[in-house]
Amino acid sequence: MELVYLHTFREVARYGSFTRAAEELGYAQPTVTAQMQKLEQSYGAPLFERFGRKLRLTQAGEALLPYARELIRLYGESKEVIKQQTTGPIAIGTIDTLAAFFLPPYLQAFCQQYPQVDLVLRTAGEAEIVQQIRDGYLDFGIIFDRPCTDPELITHVICEEELVIIMPPGHRFATATALTVHDLCGEPLVLTEEGCTYRGMLLEAIGEAGMTQRIACQFSNPEAIKQCVRCGLGVALLPLMAVKRELAEGALTAIPFQSDKPPFTIQLIYHKKKWLSPSMVTLVDTITRSQREES
Structure with a gap:
């Protein structure tokens, strides 16, 4: 059995489609089908089943998937070593x-x-980043969240970062020393995208307070959020680092957001079984240095 069959199997399981897996791998679909047939013959059990147009893993396929991921990871690690x-x-x-x-x-x-090392930066939500690290698609994740407790990951907490409510100068909140979720009642919100951790925290707090809130608009890009706030479409919750330039210019006002939720921290995460090359060790050291210097 070739390792490439397990790699193809992982991609089919990831996308739930022979066609999509073939597109991602650059294969013709019959090639993917033939590889999966050979894999099923090797294990003596069907690995996929169809319900209408949906492709799902069988019990045997579910059992094989973590082993396939581990074998692929070990192969990549051995090459790096x-x-x-x-x-x-x-x-x-x-x-x-x-x-x-x-x-x-x-x-x-x-x-x-390390000028010879290519850094590939991919943006996504925290949940997707964690899953891609588990699956071996990412070497590291830099996330902004409450403390990560995933047992499969090593977590370096770099620092806490304050969350603030931003608004145009002259807004009715502009002279407040702090704001709670109750202060936001009736105020239109400019939100980050679904899956954003601090958006989730804010909406969770609003729900727990029994409030309803009007969402003016939502974006994944913090620059778009700031421009909408400047135009008076609503207020927004962002990390303080994202608005320091506008605060210095007097273009926006930021008021600390008070919550009984655990504080949000910037964290570097990677798989606990990840082999770190010398350059990777240096990268971790470089990014976590601020944590050590402050302690």
Whole structure:
């Protein structure tokens, strides 16, 4: 049995489709079908079943999937060990806000030391980043969330980051020293995208308070959110780092958001079984240095 069959199996399981897996892998669909037939013959059990147009894993397929992921991960790790790589790509997943307002100086410092390493930055929501690390598609994640307790991951808490309610200067909240969820009652909101952790926290708090709230608009891009707030469409919840320039320019006002929820922190995460090359160790050290310097 070839490892490539397990790789194809993982992709079919990921997308729930032979056609989509074939497109992602650059194969013709009959090639994917033939590989999966050979894999089923090798294990002596069907790995997929169809319900109408939906493709699902059988019980045997569900049992095989974690082994397939582990074998693929080990194969990749063995190649890295042999190469002792200080070249090649490092894939990092993060959210838009951290990509724009937190990571650049750390990546610049790393690239000065390892100019031959290609850093591949992919933006996504925290839940997707965690899953892609589990599946081996990302080397590292930089997330903004309440403390990560996933037993499969190693977590470095870098720092806490304050969440603030932003508004135009002259807004009725502009002279407040702090705001709670109850203060926002009746105020239109400009939200981040679904899946954003601090959006989820805010909506959870609104629901627990028994409030209903009008959502003016929602974006994944923090710059779009800030522009809408400046235009008076509503107020927004963002990390303080995302609005420091506008605060200095007097274009926006930011008031701390008080909540009884656990504080949000910037965290670097990776799989506990991930082998770290020398360049990866340096990257972790570079990004987590601020944590050690403050402690």
